[in-house]
Amino acid sequence: MEEVSDVNEEINNVDVGDLDTGDDKNEEVGPKSKKRGRKEASRSEYWTHFVKFTCEIDKVQKGKGVEKCLLDWKIDKIFTITVDNASSNDGAITYLQKKFDNWGSNILGGRYLHMRCIAHIVNLIVQDGLKGKYEHSAISRIRGAVRYIRNSSARYKRFGECVELEKIETKKLLSLDVPTRWNSTYLMLESAVCLKRAFDSYADIDLAYVNDLSKPPYDGIPTNYDWERAELLLKFLGHFYKLTLSIFGSLYVTVNTIFHEISAVDMLLKEWLNGDDFELRDMSRKMKNKFDKYWGSIEKMNMLLYYAVILDPRHKLEFLEFSFDAIYDDITDAMLMKEKVKNGMQELFYDYKMRYGTPGSPAPSSLGSNLFSKSNQSDNPMSSRMYLKDEFRKYKLGGKKERVKTEIEKYLSEDPKDYDKNFDILQWWKINSPRFPVLSKMARDILAVPVSTVASEAAFSTGGRVLDAFRSSLSPRIVQALVCAQYWLRLDSKPICVEEDLVEIEVLEKVCHACHYTHSAIVIPTDVVEEEGRG
Structure with a gap:
């Protein structure tokens, strides 16, 4: 497994993401195809834009790698660096603090340089809570039931008939989870609990359901107690799931909401610690210990x-x-x-x-x-x-x-604005920058801080799917065009309207037609796509 660090300046902020290469198999990207004498393709220059570190790399070497990237990209003003909780990252941040001091660009000696990824911390907290005996047993049996039905299209079809028979009005479908990713486990439990009656009905029409789930590697069919624990876990994990959703975004400010979410979690854990449910208290105690380790x-x-x-x-x-x-x-x-x-x-x-x-x-x-x-x-x-x-x-x-x-x-003496969920905080500071020239610059830098590395990890995962072992010689410009086009097409805030954009579409068709014959990279004219839409 490789650890890929992306240094990305975003109003004086850097987001360093660690790849989970186990699913996307990014470690296999490169000219290593050996199927039927296939000619090895030359390695794309796309990967030369990134620095790869092995997991065993020395922390100083990692810091030097980031330093080299910043020097090559002529970035000399860094406010924060967002990393996960690896010990080597702590050493790299210490090394970079000294370097930035020499550059004369450190704010207060780099006091706020180190930003820990909130998503990684939440994951550690929840994983500690799910290690309980009863929670593990309930999740394991429900997971086995879902996997049994999803393993066969015929079973899945009969299960759908059971849903209709029980008159369950829901659009949720059975989804398999990844045991190491608690958020996928939450979604699996959420859909399974909604379809609980369908599972009971399915046990009556499939005689092999009970027998097969009673054999290894399964732990048996879900019991009523398991479903009760699942409902309790959903209530428990729902707060953390909402927290992760709020920090996954990269197109809006997230740093101003983290304190609210962390405070809510802290008070919730204290409430459960004083509750009557012994098992819930035990789970909350484990999570509170991990919570205090990072946010105590x-x-x-x-x-x-x-x-x-x-x-x-x-x-x-x-x-x-x-x-x-x-x-x-x-x-x-x-x-x-x-x-x-x-x-x-x-x-x-x-x-x-x-x-x-x-x-x-x-x-x-x-x-x-x-x-x-x-x-x-x-x-x-x-x-x-x-x-x-x-x-x-x-x-x-x-x-x-x-x-x-x-x-x-002056700013603090004014009354707070009325709460509005659609409030544009960046626009407010832009409008009021003449009144607060220095404070607005400070707000610009702080509000741009990325609190999670999820966005950068997702970008790397997308690049790994575009550039695989069988398509490894694309030019950097083609890769950029493919990744950006996919991103723009998925934007909900800017839906494509063919009738209104016929002129732009004709220009794009001409460009693509010319590229087909010249074998050159697709270049989208700047007058067609706004500069700010380049992600």
Whole structure:
């Protein structure tokens, strides 16, 4: 198995994804076909755009590989790097932090550089919970029943007749799961529970159903207790499934929603830990231990997840403080979290102000106290003199000694926007960037942070299906055209309307017709497809 790292700048953010090559067989891509003396095809130059690391590679070497990519692509401003939880990734991030310091582009010394993939953490949490004896037995028997019926088209047809006989009104179909992927197990259980009566009816018409499932490798037919456990698991896993769906997206902002989802999971686990169901308490305890390992304290989380909530005009700091009071039983812990988030947010804003602020703008201050305290004045005599001059000028003009508010103070002093699920947070910051020139740049970078490597892994999986062992000599431009065309055709937000796009279609046909005779790559004119549609 190979680990493929993709370095992709997205408003100063990098997403490094690890491939699961077991399903797509990307490790076999290349000129290794030996069927019937087939001539070996030359390896496509497409793969030269990516760096491949073996699992045994040294963590420093992995960091050097990412560094080489950034240098080759002339990317020198990196805000975050999203990786999974492999220990070698931690070492690579440490190496890159030092390098970025030398480049002079590190924000606060790379304090927020390391972003752990939320999807990987959720997967680890759920897998720990499903290791219980009763959960494993129930899932195993239901999985065996589904596999038995799906293994034969005749059985599947008879099962469909049972569904009609039982008058089950659902569009869900039986689906096989991958045991190592809990989300597919959730979908399998969801459909199976809806069709429970059909399973009972099928046992009456297929005499081999009970006998075959009683033999290895099966564990028997599902019992009523198994179905009860399955319904409980569906309720349990449904929250995590919704969480994974919310972070899988790559066409919209996700970082501002993670805190809400994590908080909901934390409170849910605490509720189940105090419940009456012993088995559910045991499962919740395992998951809570894994939860605390990655998200149990503020030091273990990337603070950008908190800042993104503050930069959401619908929530701001008030919502975050309210959430801390609800999550933490000890008021001291809640107050400590509030102070750390406030100070960290202010420090990051100050760093951005030093980089992008204009001369003469108001100096930053703490969210809770004046930055120009006596200690700060004594440490910096120049700032102290400038402070007195500014205050004297304000005194002469207005007669009052009032400090000018910073951008972040102005932003937080305004009432939050009304909640709207269709609210476009990026558009809001674009419109209000003249009012908050520095804070909007900070919001641009934070809201662009990818919290999951799922999108990059999916891109690699798609490339592996396009470029396989029997089609391995395509040019990079052809591969790009195939992958992008497939992506554009699947976009729900931009449905294809032939009647309205006849002119564009005729232009594309001419291009394709010319390429057929010249054997050149398909180039889609820029006047046909908008630049922003290139994924």
